[in-house]
Amino acid sequence: MRTRHIRTPLPGPKAQALIARDAAVTSPSYPRDYPFAMSHGRGCEVWDVDGNRFLDFAAGIAVCSTGHCHPDVVAAIQSAAGKFLHISSDFWHEGQTRLAERVAAVAPMREPAMSFFGQSGTEAVEAALKLARYATGRSRFIGFLGGFHGRTMGSLAFTSSKYTQQRRFAPTMPGVTHVPYPNPYRPLFQGADQGKAVVDYIEQGIFRGNVPADEVAAVLVEPLQGEGGYLVPPDGFLERLRALCDRHGILLILDEVQTGIGRTGRMFACEHWRVQPDILTLAKGLGSGMPIGMMVARRQVMQAWPRGAHGNTFGGNPLCCAAALATLDLVEREYMGNAATVGAMFFERLQALQARHAEIGEVRGKGLFLAIELV
Template identity: 40%
Template sequence: MMARSSAEFQERRESALPRGIACAFPICAERAQGAEIWDTEGRRYIDFIGGMGALAVGHSHPKVVDAVNTQLQRFTHTFFGSIPYDGYVQLAERLNAIAPFPPPAKTLLVTTGAEAVENAIKIARFHSGRRGVVVFRGGFHGRTLLTLAMTSQLDPYKRGFGPFPTDVYHAPFPSAYRGPSADEALQALRDLFETQIEPDQVAAMVIEPIQGEAGFLPAPREFILGLRALCDAHGIVLIADEVQSGFARTGLVFAIEHSGVEPDLVALGKSFGGGLPIAAVVGRAAIMDAVPSGGLGGTYAGNPLGCAAALAALDVLEEENLAARSVEIGERLTNGFRSLKLGTSFPIIGEVRGLGAMIGIELVDDAMCQRPATALTARLVEDAAMHGLLLASAGRAHNVIRVLAPLTVSNGIIDEALAIFDDSLTRVAACLP
């Protein structure tokens, strides 16, 4: 029976679930639509977390709901490896057609973003006959053991869960705000090839074109160009992890398209499924076909309900022109946050950055030395939630507010959210020593 009070729900949650499952807010969702959520006590919230980036089309988009309901009446599951169905093939065809590299492309459907990343590594290793994987500091690629080895952040993700798979090497990621520069990061990568692993032993480089968990750090174009050149020179597969940044979140369908660089494989998840668990690896056909029959798959990989939701979400992406809308949302949010930065008497907002609607606001205690305002950020998230705006933090020091609003959000709700953010920032800043 559903709890009617948040306090009752929290008591039940703590009793039934392990403490390792964190919940940021002491609420219980009852219904949601678009960019709004209502809890069991009737309180309304503006959702700028968006299912941690999984709801570009918003909560309960009518097209997604209708598509899932229709499929639900037909069948819910068969296991594609035994009894295939058209939805899987339709979805693969749609993804192949929009792949960020020249045809022919092929697509593997799986269930989660971490599963997509792992399968991309499997495919790259089989194709190349090599073992090494190069990733970048600050990256987040999932919570399985292999993707945890690829993820940089120790707490809360990695501590105590080792040992992790070997042959994973971490190189610096450039940051315009904190450094290093793109040139310095590329030189560090060359140094890695001289001191830790020979480039002809590297199967893949995996990069988030804009790092999510690190605080929405966009990779400079010259950095991605440098990676492509190194991969071409040494026969390395370049994998774009677009699990969070894909599906028009940055103003283009794939974030890597901003650089003009064509990856070899792309890992997709989150918003691609319209709120249902489905993910994909889209890759150059010659690489995807390296794995023999039976080497790829999974019980729920490409589940019929997920396929129906993803096909509907792709329709929404095109029909509502969400890529262009993402740019509009990003400009409105960025202008609003930057006006707060210029207008405040407190040196709190260090940088506003991002691409399209994927916006990060880095908060600092001291603008000159860029000291992360970790405690202040936590208080801001809490205060904003109390006043109806749900936000999430990111960054190594948890001092970046990341905005993952649905791309279907209205301008009125954006302005309401900015006003709540302004009020919360003012209240929290006033408490600074």
């Protein structure tokens, strides 16, 4: 691996020209905080249009789980493209079935799993919300402050990591009650066990005095919270949340769009605590950069809705399925173990930095899902 190589002032002249052209024809809603116009990428390296080379520590936008343009993924896409670019969801194809079988084989669920296919994380979450309402006959949900689950109107109702994502879009989907996500470093409750305190608050504060538990279809939560601060919940939190859902007949939806597919050193982050969801949402790293999302559910839950209850146009696209199958091969064979090993090394070295610098308040994470909190 090489280090960065800068040939021009940043942004370079070609980047400036492209950014100016783009501003005239593209929505200004994209964040785009940095004047970076990309040309191509290989592995963990990316080049801008002026030939400057950088290291990509963000894996695209947490999607390039095997690096940029891994040869195995590219070859799988090319092979699939020679047969079909698109297949209607009204029909069957081998790639989609193989991917559903592959995910079912590794899904951390208490019974066989079934999958619904989409193009993104937010679509996977929307499908999970619809299924939860359909399967339970209930309308309400519990979400978590600081969470990010997408930007379409259903998933946006659960997203509270940045106010700008909600501003001037209200009302979003009704029926969502937000509770704090446990943060031992910045506790909101008295006592040492913030995870227990949050679950007790849901049981005693929300269910008894605000939202009846028998009206709640599901609890939607990130097993490790991403945009909310890369928070690692205390041991016991997810287990208690699972038990709470079981007591009240509520479905547990784990959003593993960012944490899944090996990023934390396990295929799914919930496996660190051996917690089994009723519904799981996947996207981002699943396709090594290709637009694919999946909503995975226990068979008994998925079979609640009949043919025609939900669907889409591009879900199960053959190129995306081929990319996902190649990605899972690589993650299982190499990258999941690498995330655990390199993540442990990073964690240890970050803790060494913390010991020397008072500005680092906390080091936290699992695998390569890591953060430092500056104070």
